[in-house]
Amino acid sequence: KAGVTQTPRYLIKTRGQQVTLSCSPISGHRSVSWYQQTPGQGLQFLFEYFSETQRNKGNFPGRFSGRQFSNSRSEMNVSTLELGDSALYLCASSLRQSSYNEQFFGPGTRLTVL
Amino acid sequence: GESVGLHLPTLSVQEGDNSIINCAYSNSASDYFIWYKQESGKGPQFIIDIRSNMDKRQGQRVTVLLNKTVKHLSLQIAATQPGDSAVYFCAEKGSNFGNEKLTFGTGTRLTIIP
Numbered sequence: 614k615a616g617v618t619q620t621p622r623y624l625i626k627t628r629g630q631q632v633t634l635s636c637s638p639i640s641g642h643r644s645v646s647w648y649q650q651t652p653g654q655g656l657q658f659l660f661e662y663f664s665e666t667q668r669n670k671g672n673f674p675g676r677f678s679g680r681q682f683s684n685s686r687s688e689m690n691v692s693t694l695e696l697g698d699s700a701l702y703l704c705a706s707s708l709r710q711s712s713y714n715e716q717f718f719g720p721g722t723r724l725t726v727l
Numbered sequence: 728g729e730s731v732g733l734h735l736p737t738l739s740v741q742e743g744d745n746s747i748i749n750c751a752y753s754n755s756a757s758d759y760f761i762w763y764k765q766e767s768g769k770g771p772q773f774i775i776d777i778r779s780n781m782d783k784r785q786g787q788r789v790t791v792l793l794n795k796t797v798k799h800l801s802l803q804i805a806a807t808q809p810g811d812s813a814v815y816f817c818a819e820k821g822s823n824f825g826n827e828k829l830t831f832g833t834g835t836r837l838t839i840i841p
Binding site: 617644646648655656657658661663668669671703705707709711712713714715716717718719720721 | 758759763768769770771772773776778816818820822823824825826827828829830831832833834
């Protein structure tokens with residue numbers, strides 16, 4: 614079974630631009646969560662999507678948004694990029710069938726904002 | 728607020744020796760605790776988990792210990808190998824169904840000395 618895939622793997626943008634990252638979950642997984650990883654803040658939860666609806670949200674500004682499609686693929690968007698948005702963006706998928714579901718992470722998208 | 732932290736940011740261990748990575752958490756309502764391994768250029772990889780009603784769980788070469796009295800979690804890796812070199816994160820999750828959010832610790836870099 615294929616793992617979680619994320620595209621693109623690397624991205625360079627300039628301040629003020631916007632960016633869209635994509636995540637394809639493991640087949641059959643309907644929950645997709647997004648995390649931001651930086652050296653200073655570590656791994657921080659952005660949001661989770663399930664059945665095309667945002668179910669949980671972390672403490673990030675409204676510039677960070679996402680969506681999920683009917684095939685469970687998810688995208689996240691960051692508008693008006695700031696230097697501090699440079700990070701590794703990870704997505705994780707799970708079955709979401711019980712109170713605890715193992716989450717499987719993708720390799721991440723490395724975003725650099727210049 | 729809730730937080731999960733690690734005592735040591737770096738740990739160097741001789742190949743073949745056992746290693747112990749520690750983690751402190753502050754949310755007494757956490758129900759699940761998970762250890763992840765992250766190698767360079769990859770996303771976090773699940774190692775082992777433990778539920779709050781347990782105090783020990785063993786896997787292949789790994790053991791997780793949970794001490795709820797002092798809110799402490801540890802990961803023991805037996806007979807370390809060069810492939811164990813990575814950053815290790817502990818994470819915690821609440822018991823409520825429908826919230827996939829994981830709260831991660833800051834990470835410990837484990838280096839295996841040949």
